[in-house]
Amino acid sequence: MNIGALLLRDKQADRVVPPTGYTAHLTLFVSGAMAFLAVFAMALSLASGRLADRWAEELARSATLRITAPADQRAAQTEAALAILKQTPGVARARALSDEEQAALLAPWFGQDLPLDALPVPRLIEVVAAEPGYDAAGLRLRLAAEVPGAVLDDHTRWRAPLVDAANSLRRLALISILLIAGAMAAMITLAANAALAANAQVIGVLRLVGARDRYIAGAFVRRFTLRALIGAAVGMVLGMVGVMLLPEASDEGGFLTGLGFRGLAWGLPLLIPLLGAIVAFAATWAAARRRLGELS
Amino acid sequence: MIELENVGYSYGGGELLSDVSVTLPPGSFHFLTGPSGSGKTTLLKLCYGALVPTAGRLCAFGKDMRTLDRDQMALLRRRIGVVHQDCQFLDHLKLAENIALPLVVSGRDTATEAGNLDELMQWVGLAARTDALPPELSGGERQRAALARAVIMSPDVVLADEPTGNVDWEMSQRLMQLLVELNRMGKTVLIATHDLGLIRATKSQVQTRVLRISNRRLQHAGADL
Incomplete structure (x- = not known):
């Protein structure tokens, strides 16, 4: 037809x-x-x-490493974690947030005048994955061994x-x-x-x-x-x-x-x-x- | 043209026609008669494929009707002109368009056939009514219009079912005159009617054969009535 x-x-x-x-x-x-x-x-x-x-991609590419440690060890553990991240294949960038940045993140919850030094605020390290990404489980194991205070949150829970x-x-x-x-x-x-x-x-x-x-x-x-x-x-x-x-x-x-x-x-x-x-x-x-x- | 071989037709309740055998040769003129409800209309419907025989074999133009598909059936209808007792038209189209309808549906160019159409309208005496709508026509005009529509494709066979059923004697004479003229032009004509006077009047003008249905069977009444 x-x-x-x-x-x-x-x-x-x-x-x-x-x-x-x-x-x-x-x-x-x-x-x-x-x-x-x-x-x-x-x-x-x-x-x-x-x-x-967008959610899948944006959240998958970035992760947060939280260093919770006594004040005197925090800087050392942060250094160690950054060193590990630098060696990890699949990590494009890793950067510790400065005090000001962390204060800005917390400002919506605690107000501008937060005395950050007086609180045991963990240090945050922003991790941006490369393409293809890193092995999160492997990274966690290594961090657990070398930086006891580090917790890797790759946002899977949210995503x-x-x-x-x-x-x-x-x-x-x-x-x-x-x-x-x-x-x-x-x-x-x-x-x-x-x-x-x-x-x-x-x-x-x-x-x-x-x-x-x-x-x-x-x-x-x-x-x-x-x-x-x-x-x-x-x-x-x-x-x-x-x-x-x-x-x-x-x-x-x-x-x-x-x-x-x-x-x-x-x-x-x-x-x-x-x-x-x-x-x-x-x-x-x-x-x-x-x-x-x-x-x- | 049309051959019926031991054709039978039954519907749900029972048998209406049985063992009907007849041949309509080219150029013949047949009357089909019988009491009301004897199956005249059914026999005509079998002849143009509106009904399919439940027994026997029916050939039109050398082809078994049963083997035709729907498109072939449509093509067959273009070679068989049918006039119904209650002729139906497309009520929203003018008379001239209704009569030209077979040309339109078969894809012929109506413009080139305009001369034929005029002549045909003249022949059936409807030249003055070309722009009328079918509901405005009288019974006689409808019958003549149906006849004109049935023959515009120049079919080989014309089947008419009580074409004079709704018209007075004078008009029925005129209609028969037209059918006789068609027969003289070589068309095969089969007319179902219960009006014996009409048959007698026509017999003087053309050589006819009379078929009578009685008791579900078709009898060749021949010349005697």
């Missing part, structure tokens, strides 16, 4: 099916609404995917649940897109069946005068495909405007912002009307073939 030829506008063939009022509008509305929802599901899926990648959450969000968004496509197919099938039933006489006459199934089905398929395409295009544009109006990604908003599309991904929603048209085409074609099969 040549889909292109089937979809090509055939003025005469389109005229044989009487124009339908409200089912046409319903099809337009359903495709529009579904495309609108699909844009958001797509934005959510892309954003959660981005979030999962795993966050990445899991972001991944589940992405899965849900993808399932939503599939459900939206399925719901649209179901509704267009219902609309097409209604149209076919309402035009039973027309179909009977066409069959009597020697029209092939392809011709009859084509008249309906063209109509519904076109409606779905137009409806979905309008819904998609409205959805995109909605996404554009979402607040920009910012640190204050955390993961709730940055739900929009980035760069080339803005092109992805353009696929929605196309997919909608394909869904409508398949649904109407199947419905028409089924109906026509019942006729002699």
